Amino acid sequence: MTKEPIACLGAGRMGRGIAVVFAYAGHDVKVVDFKARSEDDFKKLEADALGEIRSVLASLATFGMFDATQIDTILSRVSIVREQDAKDAFSSAAVIFEGVPEVLDLKREALARASELAGPTPIIASTTSTILVDDISSAVAHPERFLNAHWLNPAYLVPLVEMSPGKDTDPAVTERLKTLLENIGKVPVVCAARPGYIVPRIQALAMNEAARMVEEGVASAEDLDKAIKYGFGFRFAVLGMLEFIDWGGGDILFYASRYLTKALDNPRYASPDIIERNMAEGHIGLKTKRGFLDYEGMDVDAYRTERLKAFVAMLHHFNLVKPPVV
Template identity: 70%
Template sequence: MTTRAKIACLGAGRMGRGIAVAFAYAGHTVKMIDIKARSGEDFAKLEADALDEVRKTFVGLASLGLLTEVDVGPLIARVSVVPANQSNAALSDAGMVFEGVPEVVELKREVLALASRQVGPETIIASTTSTILVDDLSGAIVDPRRFLNVHWLNPAYLIPLVEVSPGAATDPAIVDAVKRLLEGIGKVPVVCAATPGFIVPRIQALAMNEAARMVEEGVASAEDIDKAIRYGFGFRYAVLGLLEFIDWGGGDILYYASRYLEGALRSDRYRAPDVISRNMREGRIGLRTGAGFLDYSGLDVDAYRVERLKAMVDLLRHFGLARPPVLDRS
C-alpha cells in the first residue's frame, strides 16, 4: 500500500465523513460510497449533505488555526460521494476500505462481502465497528487475511487514538501496514485483542457509570464531579497512562485502596485483579522497585520524573492555573 493510498469508505454517514476529513487533510483522496440504491434526487441530497458537513468541518478547523480558509477548497476537492451502482469502479483501485455502516451484523456482513469481491487482491479492508467482534464479520470476507477492525474515536478527524483489532486470520503484515498508514496521517494506533469494548470504551464505560452512580448517590453535584475529572483524573492521565500511574505511586497502594473500597462500599466492582497481588508477591511494585507493569531497569528515574512533572506544569499553563509564588517582599 502506497503512502498516499486511495481511501474508500463504505457509507457516507458520521463515521465515513470523519474518516474522510482525516485522510483528505493528510493528502489522500477519499471516496464515500453510498450503500443504498437511491433515486437520483435522493442521492443528490445525501451527496450535498455529506460534502456540506465535510466543508463545515474544514471551515471549523480553519477557525481553530489548523489550516487557512484558502486550504478548504483543495481539501474538499479530495473527497467525493459515489452512488451504490458505481461502487465497483470506486473500489477497484482503493488501497484501503473502511466500512462504517450501522451496527447490525448481517448488514455489515452483506456490505463487506460485496466490497471484498470488488476490490483488488491487495486491498486492505477494515470494519470500524465499536461493538461487534472482528471474527463475527471476517467469515463474509473474500480472503480474511487482509481484514481487521479499526476503531476510531469520535470526532475521528481530531482524536489521535485509533484501536486496531486483528482477527484470527489477519496477516500480521496487514496490521503493520495499517499502523503505518494511520501514523502517516498523524494518528496513534494501538493494537488490542478482539474483545468486547476494545480498550478505551471498556475503561470509559466503567468510569462513566461510576460518575453517574455518584450523582445518583448524592456524593457530589454533576458539576463538581466533572470538575474533579477535568482537573484531577483527566489532568493526570493526560500525562501518565493508567498502568504507568499505578507504577508511579506503587501497586501496593492500589491493592490496599481496593480492599478498603470493596469493603466500605460493599461492592466487588472495586476488587483488584489477581495481577495486582501477583506483582506484589514478585516485588514488581513499580518505580521504586524498578519494575511494575512497565520495566524501569536502566531508566534515569529522576530525569523521568522531571519530564513527567514538566508535562503537568505545561497542562497547568494550558488551563491558566500556573501561578507565581506569593512572596513577602516587605
C-alpha cells in the same frame, strides 16, 4: 509524492470523519453510498456530505490548524460515489473503511458485497465499536486482509485508533494499516478481539461509576465533572493508566482496593490477580524499577522531571498557573 487512495463504505458520520482525516493528509478519498437512491436523493446526500466536510474543515481552520485558503484543495480530494460506481472506488483503494450502522447482518451483507467488488488486494477494516472482528470476518472474501479499526469520535480530532485483528488476519496487513495510520498523524494501538476494545471498556466502568456516585449523593454532577476534568483527566492526559499505577506504586492500589471493597461492600473494587501477583513479586513500579513497565536502566529522575513538566503544561492549558505571592 502520490498518496494511496482510500475508500469509505458508508456516507454517515464515521465515513465523513475519516474522509476529513485522509483528505487533510493528502489522500484522495471516495465515500461510497451503498444505498439505492434516486438521482435527486443522491444529489441531496452528496451536497449534505460535502457540506458537512467543508464545515468541519472550516472549523479546524478557525481553530488554527491550517490556513482557510487550503479548504478547497483539501475538499477536492473527497468524492461521494453512488452504489453503481462502487467497484472502481473499492478496487482502486489501498484501504476500505467500513462504517455502516451497527447491525450485524447489515455489516456482513455490506462487507460481502464490498469485498467482492474490491477484489483481493485492498485492506478492509471495519470501524465497528461493538461487533468483534471474527463475528463478521467470514463475510469477507480473503479474510486475511480484514480487521477491525475502531476510531473514536470525532474521528478527525481524536488521535487514537484501536486496531483489532482476527484469527485469520495476516500480521503484515495489521502492520501496513498501523503504518498508514501513523503516517497521517494517528496513534494506533493493537488489541485482542475482546468486547469493548480498550477505551470503551475502561470508559464504561468510569462513566457508570460517575453516574452511580450522583445517584448515591456523593457529589453533584457539576462537582463530579470538575473532579474528573481537573483531577482524573488532568493526570491521565500525561500518564497512562498503568504508568500511573507504577508512578504512585502498585502497593497503593493494592491496599486502596482492599479498603474500598470492604468499606463499600462491593466486589467491583477488588484488584485483579495481576495486582496481587505484582505485590508478591515486589514489582510495584518506580520504587522497585519494575511494575507494569520496566524502568531498569532508565534515568528515573529525568523521567519524573519530564512528566512534571508535562503537568505544568496542563496547568497552562487550563489557565491555572498563577505567580507566587512574594
